[in-house]
Amino acid sequence: MTAKLSFTRANCLGCVRVNPFESQLQQRLSGIQSAGLLRELRRVDSPQGTRINIAGKSLLSFSSNDYLGLANHPALKEASIKATEKFGAGAGASRLICGSLAPFHELEETLAAFKGAQAALTFSTGYAAAVGTITALMGKDDIIIVDKLVHACIVDAAKLSGAKLRVFAHNNLEDLEEKLRWAKEVQGQPQILLITESIFSMDGDAAPLREIVALKEKYGAWLMVDEAHATGLYGANRRGLAEALDVSDHIEIQMGTLGKAFGASGGYICGSRALVDFLVNRARSFIFSTAPVPAAAAAARAAIQLVQSAAGQKLNEQLWARVAEFKSAISHPQSAIESAIVPLILGDESVAVAAATKLREQNIFVPAIRYPTVARGAARLRVTLTAAHTANDVQTLGGALSQIVNRKS
Numbered sequence: 001m002t003a004k005l006s007f008t009r010a011n012c013l014g015c016v017r018v019n020p021f022e023s024q025l026q027q028r029l030s031g032i033q034s035a036g037l038l039r040e041l042r043r044v045d046s047p048q049g050t051r052i053n054i055a056g057k058s059l060l061s062f063s064s065n066d067y068l069g070l071a072n073h074p075a076l077k078e079a080s081i082k083a084t085e086k087f088g089a090g091a092g093a094s095r096l097i098c099g100s101l102a103p104f105h106e107l108e109e110t111l112a113a114f115k116g117a118q119a120a121l122t123f124s125t126g127y128a129a130a131v132g133t134i135t136a137l138m139g140k141d142d143i144i145i146v147d148k149l150v151h152a153c154i155v156d157a158a159k160l161s162g163a164k165l166r167v168f169a170h171n172n173l174e175d176l177e178e179k180l181r182w183a184k185e186v187q188g189q190p191q192i193l194l195i196t197e198s199i200f201s202m203d204g205d206a207a208p209l210r211e212i213v214a215l216k217e218k219y220g221a222w223l224m225v226d227e228a229h230a231t232g233l234y235g236a237n238r239r240g241l242a243e244a245l246d247v248s249d250h251i252e253i254q255m256g257t258l259g260k261a262f263g264a265s266g267g268y269i270c271g272s273r274a275l276v277d278f279l280v281n282r283a284r285s286f287i288f289s290t291a292p293v294p295a296a297a298a299a300a301r302a303a304i305q306l307v308q309s310a311a312g313q314k315l316n317e318q319l320w321a322r323v324a325e326f327k328s329a330i331s332h333p334q335s336a337i338e339s340a341i342v343p344l345i346l347g348d349e350s351v352a353v354a355a356a357t358k359l360r361e362q363n364i365f366v367p368a369i370r371y372p373t374v375a376r377g378a379a380r381l382r383v384t385l386t387a388a389h390t391a392n393d394v395q396t397l398g399g400a401l402s403q404i405v406n407r408k409s
């Protein structure tokens with residue numbers, strides 16, 4: 001891969017002078033590059049899977065969030081093809097105008113039943129679900145309290161809402177309680193919304209949801225839990241970590257994505273009928289956006305059905321077997337709550353990038369995750385395992401890592 005950017009006039013397709021806009025952007029890009037933080041797109045010439053084709057090479061990939069190997073699954077493809085044939089390629093309008101095609105309603109009914117919630121609403125992405133929901137519920141007189149490591153979409157939404165934003169140290173209940181105590185004393189009895197992920201996207205660790213629920217009840221806050229990396233994977237019905245910890249009924253706003261374990265695309269909110277009715281009226285990313293393609297909704301629905309089947313159960317078991325094998329291969333400590341995300345923290349940005357490059361030379365693809373996705377100096381290889389990996393794949397990765405990586409944790 002050639003990561004070099006050359007800012008020469010030759011790039012300028014024959015223009016005589018570099019205009020101020022271009023030169024300003026080139027300067028900014030140079031800054032990003034010299035900090036070792038320049039990123040670029042890699043074209044993938046294959047479906048998502050354990051082997052992906054990049055630049056003419058087949059790479060063993062431990063980088064997707066396709067935890068159950070559903071993104072290229074025949075059942076999802078068939079459902080999306082059928083929906084395309086029956087409902088067309090595009091929805092043609094927003095949901096509230098005339099784009100609320102049957103596949104979206106079928107998906108939302110299936111999703112609500114799956115989650116054991118009164119109602120569900122789907123958005124074009126998880127990002128849009130967070131932005132639409134948080135800005136609909138909260139305004140400048142309110143207070144939002146988030147875990148330090150919540151996803152960018154939650155941070156962006158909280159800022160956009162205009163509410164006062166407070167951040168508590170990651171999974172730190174004492175700090176959380178301090179913030180709640182402070183919020184409770186703010187004049188005018190503001191509404192407080194507490195937001196966390198259940199399984200954290202870059203660290204793979206779990207939030208102490210029971211204790212968080214106890215605190216939010218003590219202080220009369222609302223709770224929103226983003227289950228992006230847990231839906232489809234945890235609990236007797238695979239609803240998510242909230243189910244596994246038996247706290248689903250205490251969470252006002254359950255959020256997730258259809259693009260990770262469900263292998264499709266879209267975001268969702270589950271909760272009460274009133275919540276969904278309110279969002280249909282007030283969530284701007286839902287209202288002012290063309291409905292997703294019917295194919296995506298049908299694929300997501302097929303995924304939810306598959307996850308609940310015996311075949312889905314088997315995929316789940318395979319995933320957890322691979323996680324256990326990987327952790328034992330690299331002598332990684334076991335966690336009380338395992339996840340499919342195993343971060344190998346290397347610290348320096350350039351060290352993480354060099355490690356990823358060495359793996360690439362052995363045709364193994366593990367992404368180096370850097371600032372701004374994680375804190376500066378906390379760069380890492382983020383290994384994600386899926387049900388589609390074989391025990392042999394995991395051994396291959398373990399062997400390569402043991403030669404390359406000098407882990408900090």
Ligand SMILES: *Cc1c(COP(=O)(O)O)cnc(C)c1O
Pocket residue numbers: 125126127128151153197201226228229256257258259266267
């Ligand atoms: C991926 C992700 C999202 C966004 O979901 P998309 O459907 O990809 O937009 C939200 N929250 C977390 C924690 C995520 O990892």
